[in-house]
Amino acid sequence: MPANRTFDEAAIKAIIADMRSLDGPLMPILHAINDRLGYVDQRALPLIAQELNLSRAEVHGVFTFYHDFRKAPAGRHVIKVCVAEACQSMGSDRLVDHLRAAFGIGLGETTPDGRITVEPIYCLGNCALSPSAMMDGKLYGRVEGTRADRLVRSANLAAAGDGR
């Protein structure tokens, strides 16, 4: 965890305060922080533990159990490629290769400029239109051939729009 990353303690406390009265508040709080920051800053964990009256170990254990919660920010745009069975049958391997050719990265990697992360995901519920992928929350189906090119173009376009 780079020490120079700023940490907005007040914002985290506000999220906790907003959700602590829910039944089973820990998961919604972790999701909210993960959404807001793009990852769960380790400095948030003791705050959550304190506010929810849990041990730090408990909160840490929950945080590490779930694949969704990130320890560090991903690239600015995240492409999740479905690598589960239905998509395998339609060539999700080829899609992974296509993205490797386009961005120079494989599953679980981020481009050196931090623009794009490619990750595996296990089923997006789009198995009748495999292979599937999701970029920044938007779903793509039949991602092969020209449609795979289109996904790459969308990713490049989104990355080009960053910081504007």
Added chain:
Amino acid sequence: MSLRLYVPGDASALAMGASDVVLAIKAELARRGIEATIIRNGSRGLFWLEPLVEVETPEGRVGYGPVEPEDVPGLFEAGFLHGGAHAHRVGLVEEIPYLKKQQRLTFARCGIIDPLSLADYEAHGGLAGLRRALTLSGEAIVKEVTDSGLRGRGGAAFPTGIKWETVRKAEAAQKYIVCNADEGDSGTFADRMLMEGDPFVLIEGMAIAGLAVGATKGFVYIRSEYPHAFRQMNRAIDEARAAGLLGADILGSGRTFDMETRLGAGAYICGEETSLLESLEGRRGTIRFKPPLPALKGLFGQPTVINNLISLASVPIILDKGSAFYRDYGMGRSRGTLPFQLGGNIKHGGLIELAFGPTLREVIEEYGGGTHSGRPVRAIQVGGPLGAYWPASLMDVALDYEEFIKHDGMIGHGGIVVFDDTVDMAKQAQFAFEFCAHESCGKCTPCRIGSTRGAETVAKVRRGQDVEANLVLLRDLALTMRDGSLCALGGLTPMPVVSAIDHFPEDFDGGGPINDRPPNIPEPHRLPGSPGLAAE
């Protein structure tokens, strides 16, 4: 009559560009000065036609699909707003055989109504089940569900009514209804479609469950891979609450039921009911020992009904039409209908709701139209990642819980994934172990360690290393995992592995991927006397 158009807001339709089609239609309407209402319906489940645009005509709804934004000006030229002829015209949607031949009970409204309009919902038969339930005792409601023969649609096929009766009889100040919408199985999308296309039917089903067992609070646990469904479900709950369908006085009855959604966080194991409850409570999703049953000590230690989404969403029609109506569909001990989900390498993938009993062949060939690639079907996996891999020679088995078990398979949540003859079954077997290793909750050794060892061992076989000995080792490991795992993740991972070895032994001879070899692939056959691995 004002013009009415339907363009699905279903995630799979969006994945094929439905929202861009809407923008194109709006632009063309504006350019031509035409007024029309565009309704974002759910999907009919004929996914190869998505985006499927429908227009209302005096004869019925006429469909056009698949529509790309570039097609839109041409559609206007063709007079599609009045059902005009066009290359993409598929005729009256309800007359398409794929849809017409189905028995849509649970999915009766999906794709037809505006999913967020309660008025539309009621006009199409919604709320009749809940209204009837409000006149019945909890015991009578449970009896209807028991008599209908409904079995859990999440995988284990446990009779829903029996589970409810246990919760009903339990004494507690607070009871809960939990909907399992974790739908982690590859090849399944029925829960997602219904949340997006007819969310009120789940709300109605959960409210009826609440009345039946005396629970006033419900949770829907939705996997995070389904952001569209999650948003839609939240909107529907808000609507329902505003309309008095949820809250302290449901439909003016003086009875209370309310519900909330919770988001999963990318853990397959959280589809297992006790792991899901742990997660809802804000803990690691590790499996709980049973007993105690969740029915007696479930969410926050209270008696809890936990059911798959399709189980709960099938209850309104059972209450509305009566248990006999539902029970009359199906075969043997598999009563009612199941929304089969056809995916993978298939030409016409989609949702096919049928009474139990059709053969796999009917679904794959008649509905599915064969593979997408046009190559022969080689393998079929039914029941998600823990389901058996079958060769095409087993396609004449009927889709019925018991028939599948007889052939060492399982129907599970009804997902059917088709592979053509380019599939490497040894690779699939390795993946089954890897998936188990990735998703294991870590509580028991056979699952946590065995899955990793299994993946390594299959890899050795694939490299041609000590093939005979390693295959013996694999079968041994499979038995250890089957018998020594606490839950079905570790317990059933052997199913795809052993079925692949049994049915496709030629892929496990160490000679490398079958398709990298010279042609003349041997016919798949089954080794006699292999140890079967039926679902517990």
